[in-house]
Amino acid sequence: MLSVLIETRNDEEALARTLASLVGGAVEGVVREVIVCDAGSTDHTHRVAEHAGCQYVRSGGVAAGIRQAKGDWLLMIEPGARLVDGWTEAVVAHTAKQTMAARFSRARGSRTPFLARVFSGNRALAEGLVISKRQAAAKSAGSAEAVARGMATKKLDAEIWVAPPRQPNGHSK
Secondary structure (H helix, E strand, C coil): CEEEEEEECCCHHHHHHHHHHHHHHHHCCCEEEEEEEECCCCCCHHHHHHHCCCEEECCCHHHHHHHHCCCCEEEECCCCCEECCCHHHHHHHHHHHCCCEEEEEECHHHCCCHHHHHHCCCCCCCCCEEEEHHHHHHHCCCCHHHHHCCCCEEEEEEEEECCCCECCCCCEC
């Protein structure tokens, strides 16, 4: 079973889109819990999380979420990202036989041209991250992005619609 961690800051609309893509995983029994790790939101992010039945962590960031997670495997995903139908089978197959972390493939319409990726400041969490709780805890990083950065991963046979880039005010496009 998987614990999903989503780090947010003023992401109420983006969070709702991401949570909607996780419903199938919850219905299939793959998603055990969703933990929203907030980094000082001033919007209604907490209401979205609470209405969806998520655990809401106000302080301590992603490290607190990792400690609180009940699953042996974690799925870290950006608010606004959406997993494509069929993702649960790929994650279950991966976690059953692998020990290394994994990322999703970008959905065809979500792929950016090579040069745009090179000059855009790559987000390590853009393709999500499936990682064992033990590995994530050992990284002891201050953010989900920091946990994902520099991590050797395998590509999952599942796709993700990448979240739009964040604006300087902390909101997604």
